[in-house]
Amino acid sequence: MYAEAVSSALVFAGSPLDRAGLRRRDAAWIAAQLEREESRFLPFWRLNVLVRAEKPELAWATSAIRAAQEPRTGPVLLGVRDGVAHFAVDLSPLEDPVGELGLAGVAQFLELRAAAATLPAGDAAIAAQGRQMLDWHARHRFCAVCGRSTQAKEAGYMRECDECDAQHFPRTDPVVIMLVESGEKCLLGRQAAWPTQMYSALAGFVEAGESIEEAVRREVHEEAGIAVGEVRYFASQPWPFPSSLMIGCIAHAESSEVTVDKVELQDARWFTRAEILRSLAQPGAGGVLVPPPLAIAHHLIRFWAES
DSSP: OHHHHHHHHSTTOOOOSBOOGGGTTOHHHHHHHHHOTTOEEEEEETTEEEEESSSSSBOOBOGGGGGGSOTTTOOEEEEEETTEEEEEEEOTTOSSHHHHTTOTTTEEEEOHHHHHTTSOHHHHHHHHHHHHHHHHHHHOSBOTTTOOBEEEEGGGTEEEETTTOOEEOOOOEEEEEEEEEETTEEEEEEOTTSOTTBOBOEEEEOOTTOOHHHHHHHHHHHHHOOOEEEEEEEEEEEETTTTEEEEEEEEEESOOOOOOOTTTOSEEEEEEHHHHHHHHHSTTGGGOBOOOTTSHHHHHHHHHHHO
């Protein structure tokens, strides 16, 4: 039951907006929505999202906010809900956005991971979409083919080169994240920069010409020296830091001796089910601290421990 319910519980997934993909090429419709009084605009400042001060929810603005937006990006259509278009806008050119917009005591710009800890699930998903799209625009202002400048098109879902007409589209980087199991034990690793005692599921980017299963087996063997056989899909989570899709899997180990790649990890070792259950009940108990529910790693670990 936990595995069936986890997709709806994952932070950054489950946006309530209809992405309205068929509308993105309708320039007249987009122009009309940008001028509508009812349309809503979600401000970002240097990838931090605007959140209301008095309660944990996104702080939406009217079209007047566009006067302060980054001109090279333009509004990005996030979707439509109840007939109302929702856009993301980048206010990064402002030096003091809260002060310049008169938002002191009304709203504040927060780093998305911090904001997501209290935002409703739907709000966190909307903010994740906006952050990822605006970050992509900031990184792709020049053509990868000829080096000339590009312009935002199709409501922010394409950039076109001014010189060679090459079209560039937002990218998502697939990452496998896997809980390796062997009987009553699971394999977790840690990086040196993490908080003391924190261990998590192993993870790595899917390489060109590689399946999800192949990526799981390769990454586990490279990072911990463990051979993996069966790989089962669990769930996926958008991770907009900057543009990943975390593909959660359960992997069955076919060997047990751990050989840690010290370039990738500080440590990796086996933990018993009892140790993990103690840690879930009391964070840090049993010498291990697992990631918080914000991350799909938490749900992978909990699912295995409670199965």
